[in-house]
Structure formats: structure tokens, C-alpha cells
Amino acid sequence: MLRKNLSRRVSLIGTVVTSIGLVAGMASAQETPLTLDPAAFTTVNVTVDGKPLALRRYEVVYVGKPVAMAAEQPARRMGPGGSPSGAETQTLTDLLAYQKLAIFVPETATDSSAIILNVNNGGWFASELKPGIQDGGAYVSNSDTDKAGAALAAGYVYVDVGSRGRGIVAADASYPGKAPAAVVDTKAAIRYLRLNDAALPGSAERIVITGTSGGGGLSSVVAASGNSPDYYPFLAEIGAAGINADGTSSLNDDVFAVIAYCPITDLSHADMAYEWLYQGIRSADNTAGGWSAQAQAASAELAAAYPAYLAGLGLNLADGTPLTTETMKDAIADEVRREVERRIASGAPIPALGEDFTYTMHKGPETIEATAKNTWLAVENGEIKSLDLDAYLAFVTQTAALKTVPAFDRTANTGNQGIDGENSLFGAATLPYSNFSAFGWDHNEVAGDGSGKDDTGQDWATYTAAPDNALAIQTRLINPMNYLGTDAKAAPYWYVRHGMIDRDTSFAVELSLANAARMDADVQSVDFRLPWMTTHSGDYDVTEAYGWLAGVLATAGKP
Template sequence: MRGLLGGVSMIASLTAGEAMAEGAFDKTLTLDPARFAVVNVTVDGKPMVLRRYDAVYVGKPVAMASEQPARRMGPGGSPSGADTQTLADPLTYQKLSIFVPETASETSAIILNVNNGGWFASELQSDIEDGGAYRSDSDTDKAGAALAAGYVYVDIGSRGRGILAADGSLPGKAPAAVIDTKAAIRYLRLNDTALPGSAERIVITGTSGGGGLSSVVAASGNSPDYLRHLAEIGAAGVAEDGTSSLNDDVFAVIAYCPITDLGHADMAYEWLYSGIRTEENTADNRWGERAKAASAELAAAYPAYLDGLKLTRTDGTPLTSATMKAAITDEVRQEVERHVAAGGTIPARGEDFEITLRQRGGEKTLVLQNDWVTVENGAVTALDFDAFLGFVVKTSALKNVPAFDRSANTGNEGVDGENSLFGAPTQAYSNFSAFGWNNNEVKGDGSGPDDTGMDWAGYTSGAGAALAEQVRLINPMAYLRTEAKAAGYWYIRHGMIDRDTSFAVELSLAEAARMDSDVQSVDFRLPWMTPHSGDYDVRETYAWLAGVLDDAVDPAAR
């Protein structure tokens, strides 16, 4: 992999003539280009030979317990069914596989694929297998699209919530997934000259929690905030004195339905949905008086946060609590009109949509009345936003209140949200937002005023500063429009009927990225009648990627 494109970085900040210390584990992590396995596949019906390189990408991998909690799979992070699983490879969470097609050149892009659905840990799982058949004309085969284009394809395992270390601790707490992914990027940069592919053209991609992971990695390139954590696992380019000689920024990001900005996600969710919540459209019918009060409190807190972001739209219009719903409505309108322009039809008001959803185990067809949009001559002439939200939650019930920081408050018991991502390695979970913390009602769990004697503001400004840092280190909004090196190109998709996080969170991410001085373009859409999922528009995605790669090439290098 040989670098082609330059960029401002931590390295560039060193004064002229100042030496950069070699990473403490760089010699150990140097790849031998002669050690590979041959993988034979077909792409578009034609044979293709790949070289596969497998490596542990850190110098000090975390020792894992041989018996792990049940594997978590898919965007929702749902359990596999078993209580435990035997870990076949104890290094699987910090290992990668590099697939190099024979057509790859020194300037080829590198697709870095992450699989952390629900921010759970991801074992190394390969999208490419010996004897496999792949196609570039499929809307769901990203490996086929990448191989056909001559891109290098990289799958990585990474830590995340739900794993157990050999010493009994929980090593997947935030920001472990981000740290591991940055370490994998550094591994690719360290070995940039050994193989085809350019480490200056890394394109990170993931769905749901993996989309959130991809987004924060893309936003926080080269930030020194992560160096201490990278040193702990022996990442490439990190010297014994804590300085860095390698970068971890990426060229582009393809993020599907990213679950992110978790510290404010509950507020955004209730701000959007509290007005239409009912017992019937809330999961498990949990819509009692406590949930109503919590929803109202969370919704009321969001405008101050949103307004404080000081976001604008492409035309310069402020994106605030006063304009956000109109902005989301405009995104929905554009998607309806794109659907019609592409030959799709819209039933008249009072008539039915038929929506086919792909699910595990098959497809499901929903028949839902159109009570929210009117289209005449290809243009939307009326769109009722609240009715649209009601339509969305008929496809999938709303999450309970709170949606994310759900453990140990408002009657929610056990680890029921993203709470197991936070806290010390010895804690099963921790509340991670002001509401969740201040309303904690479980004595002895280490969270809340009942155990610490401090509210959220007091705790996180003192003894709990590490918890506040955990929340920040996995939030792209904390790094966009800062000195961090953001990816130049962003492709963000959040399905039109995806209720897993607020549309406001996704649109805010897109606009914050667009406003970052490092970012060249942002392609954001709410794809037609798409639920919480990813990799459903591969041909469109890889056409976009081919375009930005072409635009980014130095004319002198053509």
C-alpha cells in the first residue's frame, strides 16, 4: 500500500528537523508481503485470484477469556441464542484480513469494513471466502463491487461491549472499538509500501453501531486524545514517549444509519417522537405516567443542545430547534420526488402503501395507509410531518423511554440500552447521560446520585471525568469542526422508515461534517422506505466512491 494523497496531520505539526520516534512495536507489526494465502473467487462470473494477509494489528493484544458471552450479531446487536460461546481464536477481536486483488495498483482505495452492530464487539468475520462468487451488479454485494473496481478489501475484528477478558474485566468499554479501528488504520499505514493499495485512500464503512464507529473515526483523524489508549495496546506508530509517527485519518466514510451522539440521543429521540407516542406504538406498551414525564423532560432539554451546535444548511439557513423539523420534512420531500422521478408510484391519500422489508429469516410485507403525502405531477404538494412520523412508527414500534441510556431508570431494569458500553472495566454498565444518571434508581450499581452523592454535572466534572471522556471519544460531533483531520468525503444514509435513532441526530451529523473545513463533500439521503439496515444501495455507493476518488487524484498524477 503506497501513499498518494497528503494532508495536515499530527506529523506535520512537528517542527522542522524534529525527529519522530519510531513506534514501540513497529518492527513487530511489519507485514511480510511474501506470507499470504491464495484465495480463488469469481467476480461477475470471471475467476479472480486474491492474496489474503492475516495479522494481529496491535503489539499488545488484550488477553480474552476462552468462554465468552453469547455472540452478538447484526445491526441491532441481538443475541445469537446461546448463553456462551467458546472463542476459537483468542486474538479475533484485534485481528484483520487484507484481500488484495491481482488488479489492485499502488493507488487503489482500501475498503475498511467494520461490523460493530449495536456497538458490540466484533470477531474477525470475512466477507470474502475461497470459492466465493461475487458480483458488481448487485445492490447488496459490497465485496463484489470493491473487488471488481480493484480495491483492496480489509475486514477487521475489534473490541466492543459484551466481551470478557481473561482477567474477568470488560475490555470492550468505550472507546475500545474506536481505538482498535484507529490501530488497524495505523497498521495499514505502517505497511503502506509493502502491498498494492494506498493507505491515504482508506474508506471506512459500517452499519448502525458500525456506522457510528465509522463516523467518529472519520471525524477524529490524528487527534492526540486517543494516543494514551493506542499506546496501551501497542498500536503502530506510537512511541514509548507517547508521540506518534503515523496518522489515523481516513479518506472517506460510508456510514449507514449511524448510532451516534449517544450522550444526547435520548433527548433528540423524544424531541422528535414524544408528541406522537402512545401505548400502542411504544415497544412493550411501556407508556405509563413515568415514561410520559421522562419523555417530556428529555424533549424539553434538546433545543438548547441543538441550538448550541450552531449548524447551518447548505444555503446558509440556520439549523436549529426552530427549523430542524422543516429541514427533515424537506429531506423526506426530496426522497419522495426522487422515488417518483425514478418511476416509482405514490398511492393517493387514503390508499395503501405496500412495503416489503428484508428481515432475518425472510421478507415481510406491510400494508399501510398513506395519510401523510400528496404528489401531483411528480412534485410533493402536501406533506404532514407528524403523520409521516406516525407512519414510520407503524413499521416498527418506538423504543422505550429513554431510548438509549435506559438502564436503572424510569422502571427499566438490567442492562437494557447502550449502557454496557460505558463505565469502568469492572462495571456491568453505567448511565451516560444527565437524565439517565440523575434518575438512576438502582442502589449499588455505581451510577447516579444514590451511589456517588453527585449529580451528572458534579460527577463528570470531577471524579467521573473518565466517564465523560468515554462519551466524548465515541462522538463525531465532538471532533467535527475542530483541529482533528476529518475525512474529506462522507456518504451517510439513514432509512426513510428507520426509527432506531432520531432523524435530527443524522441530519445534524451530515451538516456538521459539511461545515468542517477538511470535508470536500457530504452525500446524505433518507432512502425510500428503508428500515434500519445497510449495504442496500451498493451500486450507487460505489459509483459515488469512484467519482470522489477520481476527483481527488492530483491532475499531475493522471
């Protein structure tokens, strides 16, 4: 995991671009000032735990050269199977909304208060600014789903940030959200807060970044890669605060803590980890899940590639045991066992073998109560008598069908049709997608799409070997595994949750992230769990998460 300085100009698939094609769509509005006027706020009145609280609300563009966006944008939220959900297009009412933030300062905030930085890039999609606090809103501090209430009750400054990501179109019809745009924008927002730290209550040395799914992945990358010069050229292109004319930086972009839910990360290797874990669960009649003969072969090839990758990370468990495919399943089973033991200790009932577990499914804004049969866990007299991991993994797939093969880099290979998966996050800004893993690239089946061995004449290893290869830089700069254990400044405190029945990525990816963070010299503590009967979701344990945050803030002392 040696870090290289990647701050050079690059080219991608024959198209000369600057910093992975982000120059496309870079025509900016008039350069925006980055100095915040403390008097330029509106007053927002809310109640917290039934008591009135006045907030100062600031809304600013956090970069000096915001990207010029098209007014009409395609649908960004995707439904089951990758199909668009809701309207096919939407009209932006604010063309700068992807590079704006809203700051809410409660009258109880002090100069040492934490700053909660919310990212909303589910699926690594772009997210326009979506303020999470509304005038007249009623918030509470003791709800497991009200993080705004918990933050305001504690006197924290609350910040919502918009950022680019996949699924957006610039005014020049290019795709300005390609990696690492979301990471770059979030770092630029952090730099804006640092630049203006003295103008507002709250401490920019106590920024806590939080997000779910792709937003959890984004939060993890930012938390792992603090102050890395790899991002400086990209930050310079958008006029981020603290980037000097000579390419150096006068500001930091590291964060104090991260609260990440089900982070979707390590995308270049996530397909391998997924098939390694679930290959034995897939069945030959699972045609709805893409289990054709071609998919079976792809699954086997991906699974076989994972052991070498995992071993190459050089990770250990807390007791010093090397984390390899020889020990990973036992490590997953241990995490499940710990969660069962917590459930037992809480006094909550656990169904007997053959009886049904109850869990909550999230379908957009709706929640549905569902059941699945206990085939894997036996508890007697408050003790675990048996826990069958393979049966547990099969149980997880009963709560949600496995993803198509490959799970992430599935566009243009293995018979998959259309642009699907995270492929639209990668490639030149002039192209709609690119494969981003060795398997996806080497098995690309669509001639003329500018991606793959079929078009370039080079396999993945050869194509990405050069240190200035743009696609390699893209995949590197959105992966926290490439920064943990290096001289980048990692967040000292990590709170990572991945649901006990979340099949959206492999449990192996999440355990690798947690252990890589724990092994980083900058990291003081990692709180990792697989919460009981929880699906792919976030912000469901707010009282626990913000209790944890209060504890680490107290441990750290005043900034």
C-alpha cells in the same frame, strides 16, 4: 465544540484505572510484530462477474499487545427488546479474533487503489474478525447488496477488521470492550495499514471506512477524529503502530472517505433528540412500548432538554439557516420531500392517500414484505401536493414500534429492568454498565450499581465536570460531534444514509451529523439521503455508493 487533550490517567467510580479502565484485561499474549511479510499470504480464488480472480489473503493481529480474551463469551447479538438472540454463549476458536484483520488484495490492485475497511460493530457490540470474502465465492459488481463484488471489480483492496466493543469478557473477567475500545482498535488497524503501506498494493491515503448502525457510528467517529492525540494513551496500551515512547505519534489514522449507514451516534444526547421528535406520536395506551406515567414524565423532560443542546452545537443548514429546533422539522421534511421527488423522477409508482406503501422488514437473515397505509403524502400529476411531517412520523412508527423510554440510556432508570440499551458500553472495565447521559445518571434507581447520583452523591454535571473524568472522556471519544469543526483531521468525503422509515434513532441526530460534517473545513463533500422506504439496515445501495466512491476518487486524483 472545543477539543481538549484528554490524554491523562483517570479514575472512575472510586476505582483507580488507566485510561478508563482499559488496563483491566490488558494482559497480553507475547507481543506481536507489526511488520507485514508480503510473502505470508494464502491464495483465494473467486469469480467476479463470472470471471476468475485471484486474491492474496493476509490475516494478522494489528496491535503489539492484544487483549487476552476469555474463551467463553456471552451472546453479543441482541433481539427485539434487547433480549439475547441465538445462543447464550459462544466459544472463541481464536482468542485474538477481536484484534485481527484480513486483507484481500486482488491481482488487479495498484499502488493507488482504494482500501475498503469494513467494521461490523452493529449495536456497538464487539465483532470478532469475520472475513467477507470466501475461497470459491462468486461476486458481482452490479448488485445493490454485494459490496465485496463492487470493490473487487474496481480493483480495491478489501479489509475486514475485528474490534472490541460491548458484550465481551477478558481472561481476567473484566469488560475490555468499554468505550472507546472500538474506536481505538479501528484506529490501530488504520495505523497498521499505514505502517505496511509500501509492502502491499493499495494506498493507505485512500482508506474508506464503512459500517452500519453501531458500525456506522464507529465509522463516523473515526472519520471525524483523524490524528487526534486524545486517543494516543489508549493506542499505546494496546501497542498500536506509530505511538512513540514519549506519547507522540509518528503515523496518522485519518481516512479518505466514510460510507456510513444509519449511524448510531451522539449517544449522550440521542435520548433527548428521540423524545423531542417522537413525543407527540406516543400514545397513553402504548404500554408495550413502556409508556407508563413514569415514561411520560421522562419523555417530557428529555424532549425539553433538546433545544438548548441543539442550539449549542452552532450548526447551520447549507443555505446558512441556523439548525435549531425551530428549523429542524422543516429540514427533516425537506429531506423527505427530496426523496419523494427522486422517487417521482424514477418513474416508480407512489400510492395515493389511503392506499398502502410496501416495504421490506429485516428480521435477522430473513426479509419480509410488509405494508403500511399512506396517511401523509399526496402526489398528483408527478408533483407533491401535500406532505404532512407529523403524519409521516406517525407512519414511521407504524413500520416499527418506538423504542422504550429512554431509547438508549435506559438501564436502571424509568422503571426499566435489566441491563439494556447501550449502557454496557460505558463505565469501568470492572463494572457491567454505567449510565452515560445526564438524564440516565440523575435518575438512576438501582442502589449499589456504582452509577448515578444515588451512589456518588453528585449529579451528572458535577460528576463529569473535571477534565479527567473517565465517564466524560468515554462519551466524548465515541462522538463525532465532538471532533467535527475542530483541529482533528476529518475525512474529506462523506456518504451517509439513514432509511426513510428507520426509527432506531432520531432523524435529527442524522441531520446534525451531516451538517456538522459539511461545515468542517477538511470536508469536501457530504452526500446525505433518507433512502426510500428503507428500514434500519445497510449495504442496500451498493451500486450507488460505489459509483459515488469512484467519482470522489477521480476528483481527488492520485495520492
